[in-house]
Amino acid sequence: MGGALILAALGYAALQYPIFIFHLQPVYLLIGAICASIFLFADKKVLASLKQKRAQRIIREIYVISHHLLYYKGSNLHLHAKLSLCAAQTRSIRTPYQLLLNEWYQGSETAIINFKARLGTDEAVSFGETLNALRLNEHDSYYELLKQRIQDYKDKIELIRDSKKETVSYLLFVLAGLPILNTFRVFMYPWIAEGQRLFNTIN
Numbered sequence: 001m002g003g004a005l006i007l008a009a010l011g012y013a014a015l016q017y018p019i020f021i022f023h024l025q026p027v028y029l030l031i032g033a034i035c036a037s038i039f040l041f042a043d044k045k046v047l048a049s050l051k052q053k054r055a056q057r058i059i060r061e062i063y064v065i066s067h068h069l070l071y072y073k074g075s076n077l078h079l080h081a082k083l084s085l086c087a088a089q090t091r092s093i094r095t096p097y098q099l100l101l102n103e104w105y106q107g108s109e110t111a112i113i114n115f116k117a118r119l120g121t122d123e124a125v126s127f128g129e130t131l132n133a134l135r136l137n138e139h140d141s142y143y144e145l146l147k148q149r150i151q152d153y154k155d156k157i158e159l160i161r162d163s164k165k166e167t168v169s170y171l172l173f174v175l176a177g178l179p180i181l182n183t184f185r186v187f188m189y190p191w192i193a194e195g196q197r198l199f200n201t202i203n
Contacts, residue, residue, distance in 0.1 A: 001040045008033035055121050056160050057092045062127045063153035064089045065097075066146055073143045079134055080104045093119060108135050123153060 008030055039046065065086045072082040083101060090097045096118040103111035109132065116128040130149050133142050 001037060004033050004036040004040060008037060054092070055123070058119055058121050059123050059153055059156050059160070061090055061093050062123050063150065063157060066127065066130075066150045066153065070143060070146055070150065079131070080108075083131075123156070126152070 010029065010033075014029065068086045068089055069082055072085070075082065077085075080101065083104075087094075087097060087101065096115055099118070100111050100115040103114060112128045112132050112135070116125050118124075126149055130146050133145060
């Protein structure tokens with residue numbers, strides 16, 4: 001942050017003395033330094049927002065994988081083969097998921113533990129525990145646990161969707177208020193200004 005502020009001060013000084021920054025445009029340096037400063041001052045909020053977005057993507061993909069895994073209930077395929085067929089549904093978690101599949105035959109329990117650690121979210125932990133239960137016994141009753149997990153993921157996705165709708169509604173409300181404020185300024189300001197002039201004349 002200190003370095004960004006120094007660059008901003010240098011860019012401001014270069015507006016009067018361009019020799020400070022040689023052939024660089026001082027305005028670009030000033031704007032870049034100010035933007036960097038704002039980002040660094042708000043880095044915790046930005047990182048928290050990115051973390052939340054990542055968690056939301058993980059929830060959606062685990063939800064899709066769990067749904068596809070449920071399709072293979074009653075199949076004679078091994079759990080690893082079922083998970084391999086679900087790999088095409090992954091995007092943001094493709095690398096951890098592929099590592100899970102690659103490490104499976106070296107030790108399936110360790111592979112699941114590593115998968116949970118790489119993603120590091122509650123949904124990844126619950127999904128890993130479900131996989132561990134299915135690994136130990138691929139009985140149909142264990143797929144009921146998977147159904148419960150799917151319902152949990154669905155509820156969380158609905159909450160995320162509702163939260164986004166509220167945010168969008170709030171932004172639309174604010175944007176809708178801007179023309180009203182502008183109308184008030186255009187039509188009412190001359191009357192207010194005239195009233196102030198009359199008041200000053202009376203005084």
